[in-house]
Amino acid sequence: MLQMLLDLFDDARRVRAPQAGAAEDSKPETPLAQVVRAPGAPQIVASAPPVALADAxxxxxxxxxxxxxSIRFAHAQVAYEFRRGQRRTIGFQVGADGLTVSAPRWTPMAEVEAxxxxxxxxxxxxxxxxRERHARLESARIEWREGAQLPFLGEPVVLVLDPRQRHGRGGAxxxxxxxAGEGAGVAxxxxxLxxxxxQAATAQQLRDTVQAWLMRQARRLFTERLDHFAPQLGVQWKKLSLSSADTRWGSASADGSIRLNWRLIHFRLPVIDYVVVHELAHxxxxxxxxxxxQHVEDVLPDYADRREQLKGEPVPRW
Structure with missing residues (x-):
């Protein structure tokens, strides 16, 4: 069933696996935003219920x-960007840079603070x-140099510059x-790769070469997984396109076209299979x-767990 996986590592090792009518799915995290009304308006609207502050x-x-x-709260000192403009309400946004507050020109600062x-x-x-999300993203940033690591099918891969390797310049x-060694605890x-x-290659050259290799592996693997699951769902897919979108993992069109984000190749096979089945079910x-x-569950009874894994695993920053 997984014959194609035997070739994924370029014969080096066996992979280990533990428009109208379009559907778009599996969006990564997005920036946070919030808008509230000034006192006297019907209500203050929150996109999510408040979460208790941790003791500090x-x-x-x-x-x-x-x-x-700036404003000093009981548990925090917040310096924020304040704007005035032609608007009727007080609004604020919490994003990657921090807190931004917007208010009508006539609103006194005491009211804004309230x-x-x-x-x-x-x-x-x-x-x-x-702040925690930014820290996670930074920790997942890839350093494009020899010895750097990135995940491939959920396993770490070390980058090695090797001009003598048999596929020639630009290959991998x-x-x-x-x-593991014989000693206890030796991993x-x-x-x-x-x-x-x-050795004098630039970071951009290294990045481009690794990306091209990963995209080749992604296309081969995604094709195999689409062929594997399509009969189980009773559908036929017609075309596979690789996406680099930052906002979604996949999409499907009524004409049988499937679009999958090539960065899924960083994840373990069960997570990739969830996205493949999700799009085929569309x-x-x-x-x-x-x-x-129900169609998804018929093929992957544990799809909910796989979906949570997709949401929870950090995505390497390119």
């Missing part, structure tokens, strides 16, 4: 790079979440990991109705 030894510090106002204090718990919680070959070394570039139901999810 010292107040947290948050500063927007264009901060021109609105912020009314939403203190939500603001501080969302600022903390945004995956070398299997060495077995096996990670796999190595030998790249046919000189060829039967171009929606997310109970019938759609």
């Amino acid at each position: 030894v010292a107040p947290a510090q948050f500063a927007h790079p264009r901060a021109n106002q 609105v912020l204090r009314a939403k203190e718990r939500w603001i501080v919680t969302k600022l903390s979440e945004a 070959v995956l070398v299997p990991s060495e077995p 096996p070394s990670p796999m190595a 030998h790249i046919g570039l000189p 060829l039967r139901e171009m929606n997310h109705s109970p019938r759609f999810w």
Whole structure:
């Protein structure tokens, strides 16, 4: 069933696996945003219920790079960007840079501060979440140099500059990991991707070569998985396109076209299979109705767990 997987590592090792009418799915995390109304308006609207603040030894510090106002809460000091304009309500946004507050030209600062204090718990919680998300993204950033690591099918791969490797300049070959040593607790070394570039290669050259290799592996694997699952769902797919979108993992069109993000190749096979089955199921139901999810469950009874894994695993930053 997984014959194609035997070739994924360029014969070096066996892979280990533990428009109208279009459907778009599996969106990664997006920036946070919130808008509230000034006092006297019907209500203050929140996109999510407030989350209790954690006890802190010292107040947290948050500063927007264009901060021109600040407020001290019980658990945080927040420097925020303040704007005035032709609007009728007080609004605020929490994003990657921090807190931005917008207000009508006539609104006194005391009123602005009152609105912020009314939403203190939500603001501080969302600022903390945004900071943690930024830290996760930075930790997943790939350093384009020899010795850097990136995940391939859920396993770490070390980048090695090797101009002598047999595929010639610009090629790459995956070398299997060495077995663990005899001593207790000695882990096996990670796999190595030998790249046919000189030691003086630039970061951009390395990035482009690795991306081209990963995209070739992605197309081969996705094709095999589409062929594997399509008969189980009773559908036929017609065309596979690779996407580099930052906002979704896949989409399907009624004409049988499937679009999958090539960065899925970073994840383990069960997670990839969830996205593949999800998109194939759209060829039967171009929606997310109970019938759609039943088709997914018929093929992958544990699809909910796989979906959570997709949401929870960090995506390498390119």
